[in-house]
Amino acid sequence: MINFDNIAPVKLKGAGGGLWITIDPSHPESELIAEIDRLLKKLKHLAINADVTLDTGDADGQEELVERIKIHLENNFELGTISTSPQKRSIPTERRRQRDLSKGWNHHKSDVLMLRGRVRSGQKINARKHLVITGDVNPGAELTAGGDIIVLGTLAGKVHAGYPGNDGAMIFSLAFNPSLVKIGLITATGAGESGIQGPEFACVEQDSIVVKNYMKDNPFKRMPWPEVI
Amino acid sequence: MEGKVIVVTSGKGGVGKTTATSSIGAALALEGKRVAIVDMDIGLRNLDVVMGLENRIVFNIVDVVQGKCKVDQAAIRDRRIDNLFLIPASQSDNKDVLTPAGVERMAKVLRQKFDYVIMDSPAGIERGFENSVVSANEAVVICTPDVSAVRDADRVIGLLYARSLEPKLIVNRIEPARVERGEMLSYKDVLDILSIELVGLVPMDEKVLISSNTGTPLVLQNDSTAGQSFRRIAKRLNGETIPIEVPNLKPSVWTKLGKTFGLK
Ligand SMILES: Nc1ncnc2c1ncn2[C@@H]1O[C@H](COP(=O)(O)OP(=O)(O)OP(=O)(O)O)[C@@H](O)[C@H]1O
Ligand SMILES: [Mg+2]
Numbered sequence: 059m060i061n062f063d064n065i066a067p068v069k070l071k072g073a074g075g076g077l078w079i080t081i082d083p084s085h086p087e088s089e090l091i092a093e094i095d096r097l098l099k100k101l102k103h104l105a106i107n108a109d110v111t112l113d114t115g116d117a118d119g120q121e122e123l124v125e126r127i128k129i130h131l132e133n134n135f136e137l138g139t140i141s142t143s144p145q146k147r148s149i150p151t152e153r154r155r156q157r158d159l160s161k162g163w164n165h166h167k168s169d170v171l172m173l174r175g176r177v178r179s180g181q182k183i184n185a186r187k188h189l190v191i192t193g194d195v196n197p198g199a200e201l202t203a204g205g206d207i208i209v210l211g212t213l214a215g216k217v218h219a220g221y222p223g224n225d226g227a228m229i230f231s232l233a234f235n236p237s238l239v240k241i242g243l244i245t246a247t248g249a250g251e252s253g254i255q256g257p258e259f260a261c262v263e264q265d266s267i268v269v270k271n272y273m274k275d276n277p278f279k280r281m282p283w284p285e286v287i
Numbered sequence: 288m289e290g291k292v293i294v295v296t297s298g299k300g301g302v303g304k305t306t307a308t309s310s311i312g313a314a315l316a317l318e319g320k321r322v323a324i325v326d327m328d329i330g331l332r333n334l335d336v337v338m339g340l341e342n343r344i345v346f347n348i349v350d351v352v353q354g355k356c357k358v359d360q361a362a363i364r365d366r367r368i369d370n371l372f373l374i375p376a377s378q379s380d381n382k383d384v385l386t387p388a389g390v391e392r393m394a395k396v397l398r399q400k401f402d403y404v405i406m407d408s409p410a411g412i413e414r415g416f417e418n419s420v421v422s423a424n425e426a427v428v429i430c431t432p433d434v435s436a437v438r439d440a441d442r443v444i445g446l447l448y449a450r451s452l453e454p455k456l457i458v459n460r461i462e463p464a465r466v467e468r469g470e471m472l473s474y475k476d477v478l479d480i481l482s483i484e485l486v487g488l489v490p491m492d493e494k495v496l497i498s499s500n501t502g503t504p505l506v507l508q509n510d511s512t513a514g515q516s517f518r519r520i521a522k523r524l525n526g527e528t529i530p531i532e533v534p535n536l537k538p539s540v541w542t543k544l545g546k547t548f549g550l551k
Pocket of ligand 1: 299303304328459460493495496513
């Protein structure tokens with residue numbers, strides 16, 4: 059099994075005229091601070107007077123931690139303004155659209171796992187969020203993802219999108235032929251060869267799984283701008 | 288120059304590993320190579336029977352690995368084909384007497400004495416499989432055109448890649464009439480899923496059973512379609528580029544396949 063949970067405790071990026079610091083609150087505070095110190099010291103004079111934005115990636119409810127780190131930065135470095143990133147879930151649509159359109163996704167860590175090649179019988183792949191495979195998935199293989207599953211190839215085997223309980227997830231492939239499909243808590247078994255050719259996707263409608271022609275019912279067609287996922 | 292160790296494996300049992308090992312070994316010897324066939328199927332001795340050598344066994348692979356005898360003492364010379372030797376399995380010993388390290392040591396000696404060492408592995412992906420692949424330089428996967436054999440072969444291919452071996456494929460027991468009637472997967476269906484280099488297609492042939500019952504090498508029978516397929520497979524493994532013949536109801540039709548078909 060492949061483990062993709064190895065994420066750096068602190069990521070530092072240049073953003074516009076300033077710096078963007080993303081911390082992973084699952085690491086101990088002392089470790090986070092030591093890592094921030096190390097990274098900022100490496101920047102030397104470049105960090106002086108830089109405007110800094112602090113955020114916690116996908117984790118929320120970490121305001122106190124962020125506040126303590128902010129104070130630490132104020133006391134130990136000669137930075138410009140220190141701001142905390144807007145709460146992800148509460149940004150209004152208008153601002154989100156602006157963020158997406160102004161390439162705000164540059165600052166967002168993505169949990170998409172993308173793999174290239176053939177997934178064979180007996181191989182199991184787990185992705186925390188979305189899973190993209192450019193290649194075929196053979197009978198006997200198993201895919202599980204917290205979000206969507208996209209296969210640019212033939213999809214056989216067992217697939218579970220939206221693990222454990224998100225039935226808003228979808229499963230897409232260029233040739234859709236899995237033996238078992240699960241989305242969130244809903245399960246369906248494959249009906250063997252469908253005879254239908256071309257790209258299809260599965261999603262949940264009224265508590266059951268439906269498989270649709272992607273070219274006719276493209277689920278993303280109505281989305282007016284490209285959104286960070 | 289050091290010889291090459293080729294492991295013959297399948298995942299599923301009864302698909303033709305032993306048949307392929309003995310035939311490819313014999314065919315490589317007919318090409319003038321020094322060949323040792325090694326039976327890794329401990330507890331189920333059977334290559335010696337297929338090759339008609341069971342009455343001449345004195346030592347076996349376990350004796351070699353445990354240092355009770357030299358490789359030369361255990362290797363039985365084939366009665367009909369020069370340069371062909373068998374290291375038999377042990378029927379009495381427990382499966383776990385062989386270890387990867389022990390097999391590795393034996394393979395090192397064999398590589399110095401032979402051009403090709405062909406290992407017949409037991410079905411499954413347990414200890415016996417480990418032992419068979421540990422010293423391999425090349426791997427050949429045998430698959431029959433049915434769903435469960437393909438599933439198991441796929442599994443084994445994944446495991447072989449994980450050991451940096453790029454396996455080659457033989458599809459065995461093809462029945463053209465049943466493929467034509469849609470009762471059997473075609474070799475293309477198999478290749479579609481496994482997508483590794485194909486080294487040969489072997490038809491169903493009643494001569495296979497006759498040959499193993501009488502202990503006469505299949506590849507010496509000019510009227511055996513399977514035997515002739517294995518001779519071509521051996522040539523390909525030995526580096527020759529010859530077209531792959533597709534078993535067909537009309538045996539005169541040859542189809543030429545690109546060398547990298549199904550892979551790139
Ligand atoms: N091309 C063929 N045509 C007809 N019969 C075949 C062919 N290949 C193999 N057989 C028969 O299938 C049976 C199984 O073959 P074999 O013993 O070579 O398989 P195996 O993979 O070594 O089996 P095991 O997993 O038990 O070791 C034997 O009876 C053999 O004669
Ligand atoms: Mg066998």
